[in-house]
Amino acid sequence: DIQMAQSPSSLSASVGDRVTITCRASQSASTSLNWYQQKPGKAPKLLIYAASSLRSGVPSRFSGSGSGTDFTLTITSLQPEDFATYYCQQSYSTPPTFGGGTKVEIK
Amino acid sequence: EAELLESGGGLVQPGGSLRLSCAASGFTFDSYGMSWVRQAPGKGLQWVAAISGGAGDSANTYYEASVKGRFTISRDNSRKTLFLQMTRLTADDTAVYFCAKGVDRWEDAFDIWGQGTLVSVSS
Numbered sequence: 238d239i240q241m242a243q244s245p246s247s248l249s250a251s252v253g254d255r256v257t258i259t260c261r262a263s264q265s266a267s268t269s270l271n272w273y274q275q276k277p278g279k280a281p282k283l284l285i286y287a288a289s290s291l292r293s294g295v296p297s298r299f300s301g302s303g304s305g306t307d308f309t310l311t312i313t314s315l316q317p318e319d320f321a322t323y324y325c326q327q328s329y330s331t332p333p334t335f336g337g338g339t340k341v342e343i344k
Numbered sequence: 345e346a347e348l349l350e351s352g353g354g355l356v357q358p359g360g361s362l363r364l365s366c367a368a369s370g371f372t373f374d375s376y377g378m379s380w381v382r383q384a385p386g387k388g389l390q391w392v393a394a395i396s397g398g399a400g401d402s403a404n405t406y407y408e409a410s411v412k413g414r415f416t417i418s419r420d421n422s423r424k425t426l427f428l429q430m431t432r433l434t435a436d437d438t439a440v441y442f443c444a445k446g447v448d449r450w451e452d453a454f455d456i457w458g459q460g461t462l463v464s465v466s467s
Contacts (some may be wrong), residue, residue: 263431264422269451270365271454273389273454275389280442280457280458280459280460281389281442281454281457282457283453283454283455286452286453286455287453292455293351324388324389325452326389326453328441328451328452330454331406331451332391332406332408332409333379333390333451334391335390335391336388337388338389
């Protein structure tokens with residue numbers, strides 16, 4: 238199985254800040270890497286797929302990059318509605334696996 | 345608008361069984377691969393099982409190692425419904441169970457999620 242490690246596990250940031258979350262795979266996931274946002278008590282929402290493709294309807298302040306084993310989710314100018322937990326997920330091999338999550342909190 | 349709605353969760357004793365359902369609407373259900381993903385209380389996401397899409401009776405199924413042999417994923421395309429039959433449940437199976445649609449194949453990113461149904465395994 239491909240293990241996914243996210244860092245940091247949590248961070249505090251202010252509205253307007255630039256936030257970067259890292260995801261590292263234990264072996265190459267090519268560009269089969271997806272990012273989700275989850276708010277408390279809600280289902281996850283797909284933000285980015287195939288490492289860098291922005292899902293339709295997702296604000297352009299979200300972007301993804303990377304390939305192989307190292308991936309990044311960047312949120313430029315953090316908005317109040319962005320405070321949530323973010324998960325990466327590899328869809329390169331079975332079983333699909335998720336990172337442990339990064340909780341973005343208000344500073 | 346594409347939607348998924350799970351049902352069937354509840355409290356069950358260790359060793360018991362439960363069947364979850366996921367009703368789909370707003371998209372051509374039989375064309376897409378589907379998965380179940382669970383989240384234990386306060387924990388992260390774990391993929392559980394998947395079933396391929398496409399016409400015909402030859403849907404392929406896939407399972408996470410810890411549930412293989414205990415859980416069975418199936419689909420009824422005529423009813424636009426996904427199922428997860430769970431047997432020999434243990435406390436480690438306690439979680440919110442989400443059904444999720446693959447962008448195209450089940451192996452793709454999960455673009456539509458249900459609201460989840462809680463399964464609690466306790467005596």
